[in-house]
Amino acid sequence: MALFDFIRSRAGLPVAARAPAPDARPARAMRAAARAIRSAFSFNAASSDRLNGTIPAALPADWVITRNYRPLVARSREQAMNNDYAKAFLRMCRQNIVGPNGIVMKAAFKKADNTLDADVNAALKDAFEEWGHKLNADVSGGQSWRSMQGAAAVSAGQDGEFFFRIVTGKDAGPWGFALQVIDPLRVPIDYNVDNYNQKNFIRHGIEFNRYGRPLNYHLTTVDDGEAEYQYAGVGYITVPASEMIHGFRRDLVGQKRGLPWMATALFRLRHIIGFEDAAIVNARVGASKMGFIQWKEGQGPQDDEADPDMEIDAEPGAFPVLPDGAEVSPWLPQYPSGEFLPVFKTLLRGATAGMGVAYNNLANDLEGVNFSSIRQGTLDEREHWKELQEWLTEDLVQPVFEAWLKYSLLAGRIKVKGKPLSPVLFADLKKAVSWQPRRWQWIDPSADVAAAVDSKNNLLTTPSRIIREWGGDPNEVFAEYAADIKAMEAAGIDEKYILAAMNQKLVQPVNSQGSHPNS
Known part of the structure; x- marks a missing residue:
């Protein structure tokens, strides 16, 4: 009974007729259907319960x-x-x-x-x-x-x-x-x-x-x-x-x-140093065999005689003389023992994953790696560095060059045979320039060089591309080849030795009948 109906009945007033209670079954069915839809079309990570109650809101x-x-x-x-x-x-x-x-x-x-x-x-x-x-x-x-x-x-x-x-x-x-x-x-x-x-x-x-x-x-x-x-x-x-x-x-x-x-690695990096410092201090104290001075009953100093600033030095190999009535209570900390490295490596692996580098390279730890694993990790990391090289080229190197080129052309600082280049060439010169970031030595030079040669011979790549992957400029390499050949010819070196120096074999001509002339 509602409150106003109770008051009306006590006062002798007519009680308003109640409306019939609605049937609750359709509402329960709708709620059940809604729960079924949510459970069927929702991500577990998006659910809000006692285990996922701290999911942050999305912010701009x-x-x-x-x-x-x-x-x-x-x-x-x-x-x-x-x-x-x-x-x-x-x-x-x-x-x-x-x-x-x-x-x-x-x-x-x-x-x-x-x-x-x-x-x-x-x-x-x-x-x-x-x-x-x-x-x-x-x-x-x-x-x-x-x-x-x-x-x-x-x-x-x-x-x-x-x-x-x-x-x-x-x-x-x-x-x-x-x-x-x-x-x-x-x-x-x-x-x-x-x-x-x-x-x-x-x-x-x-x-x-x-x-x-x-x-x-x-x-x-x-x-x-x-x-x-x-x-x-x-x-x-x-x-x-x-x-x-x-x-x-x-x-x-x-x-x-x-x-x-x-940013994502700072939390782990901070705890790595704290964990390492605590382990080092604990290991040093344990190695020093430090103990506590414990006074026998009735023989220790009075409370007003105790020195609140008394310090105990833990020095290896030192045996101090204890006063009468004092005895040493040993304290031999066993930490760190076998649990230090697993925790340390786990924290550092998580940090290196966030920074995009290989754990073995950042930690300088090659324990337990083989050629295949170190090769795969190094190749993955180099792809990350290549991406960052392109980013730096786009955000810094190219804008600086374009601003420098425009100023230098207008100021007449770029000269060919004593004559300044015209500023009209700005667009053409800008298009003619490309950038070569650093590259790295191959992990297995003999195998990688053989693979590059096979790819070139099968028309899967070109000599210029191989040179660029090595970090060189094809035009400069070809010019050096030509200069070396001319220098050897000018010095009177026989052609077969020049070809041998270029890692080429002399090919004997074949006569019209198809037989070798010396056969």
């Missing part, structure tokens, strides 16, 4: 970057300074993405008759190599072009991104064109304005148009005197997007700033 890329950028970068830099494996990963990034020679330019500009113009190609390559010296390439004169490529790879691995500012004019050094390395923290991640200048918006310190194309970069100033404007008590300068080179790998749709490549 801007929110993810704003929330996680600063702590991830701070922890990544801390690990790079204190963790040997994090430092080794950054070294591997520099060595495998850039290498000892950097990403090298290959020029193949052609004449009107479709033959290579050796003079133009040589002039272009020589000019770019001359600019690459540290006094020309770096506005501060501290890094060469190759060194700045390595700095970009390390910055991406540690901070998730890199920034370079293009500087031209008299302040840019002898060439008039130089790069300035910008710390990513100078582009503040928390500088966001929704309606900037009534038409644009600022996200993470970068000004975009409504389609998401960068227009300007707002950098915090190093010197307060150079600030163009103040925002929230911080001085800023505005740099046009045409003067900035910003590179990062995009993992999320709409992502505008990069996250450290070690």
